[in-house]
Amino acid sequence: MNDQPLLAAVGVSGFDERVYRLLLRQPGRRAAELAAVLEVGAPRVRAALARLDGNGLVRRVRSGVYEAVRPEGALASLVSMRRMEAEARLAEVIKGAGELALLYDSGRMGASGAPGVVEVLSDPQAVRRELMEQNAMASSEVLYLDTPPYVARPEGYGDSNAVEEANTREFLARGVDLRVIYCPASFHRPGRLETLLRLAQEGERSRMLPHVPFKLRVTDRRAAMLPLMDGVYDHIAVLRPSRLLDALIELFELYWERAQPLAGRQAPPDDGPSEEEQVVLRLLKSGLKDEAIGRQLGVSTRTATRKIAAVMERLGATTRFQAGLEAAARGWL
Structure with missing residues (x-):
């Protein structure tokens, strides 16, 4: 396994990463045991574990004992946090x-x-x-x-x-x-x-x-x-x-x-919207809320919300505004 330092870009020091990697390999070890393996003092390891805990990479399970959080989710969250911090600094x-x-x-x-x-x-x-x-x-x-x-x-x-x-x-x-x-x-x-x-x-x-x-x-x-x-x-x-x-x-x-x-992939000409999908898109374009759209369609608000979500999914959109843009790009509106 490659043990080259990886986490410096997200603000994790080389020593803290060594502690983290050791905890990944040997979960449940006490700070004193980790310190013995790393041949350093226990206070230094405890400080590293506190920093790793603050970064969301490990969690304290009981007094003196930590375990690693699953790396995929923990590192994704840390990267996202660092990106937002960098954006805030640049916005200044x-x-x-x-x-x-x-x-x-x-x-x-x-x-x-x-x-x-x-x-x-x-x-x-x-x-x-x-x-x-x-x-x-x-x-x-x-x-x-x-x-x-x-x-x-x-x-x-x-x-x-x-x-x-x-x-x-x-x-x-x-x-x-x-x-x-x-x-x-x-x-x-x-x-x-x-x-x-x-x-x-x-x-x-x-x-x-x-x-x-x-x-x-x-x-x-x-x-x-x-x-x-x-x-x-x-x-x-x-x-x-x-x-x-x-x-x-x-x-x-x-x-x-x-x-x-702004615009997604152009849909094939024969892959157009159904009549109901066109009605939903037009109602969305008019600015109506789900309850009003449900009344227009003769269905409950919950059913109207599901129909809107289905149209958005088909368009590959994550927001209603994006759905409107994508529908316009495909010629559905």
Whole structure:
């Protein structure tokens, strides 16, 4: 069996992992017995067992005696906890984004004249130039977090479905990998959902979260644009290669892992919904609750809930909103 350290990534020290592995092999041992095998003092082993207990990897069964929790579930929970902790720390960076404006006057780093890490653009024309430069330099990947409010963009950057389709197709034609995370509020513009579903079929990789906390665009992992205030196209922070940019990219990747695909696999033409499934989907789209849907179908609330769950399962959806998106993608609505 491979005894190479494995758990450092989730904050378990090398010594604690040795104690954990020994307890896996020899369950029910007292701390003193584990210490004898490891040739260390018992207090050190007891402290390690307390830390492992805190991480959910072992549990105390009686005084001085611990047993390991089954590793698959325990480690999955620990990984999930560490991921949430990392996301919370990175989110703190975003909360302090307003302070980035204080770096505006620096502009340059040190006496070397190297470009600054953060530049704040307060002129709409300067924002337009930066957008054009980032569009032109994009060669491999562009990452977006998309959320309202949406306001008039700098001259030359209209906000319409046609402009969005044209810009996206230009990126895709150049081989740029587009990854975008949307939220329900993203569908502010009539017809935008249908536009995004078409673009997803053409190659844009799009996912959904119930909430996206701020706007973000990252180009080739070399530059990012981040509004410091909502509703205006000035005070845009432009970030260059730095630990701050790395943190924003890592935060995007965490959101990407949690997000659900905007559009699923296209169903075969003959695999359409039944008449009852279409009725259920239309009632869901209208915003009715289970009780009201049951009345419309002439069944109990519990039966209506089961029918909704069956439609969601067939669509491979985990939420009702996702079911609506998937149904629209398949042409069921």
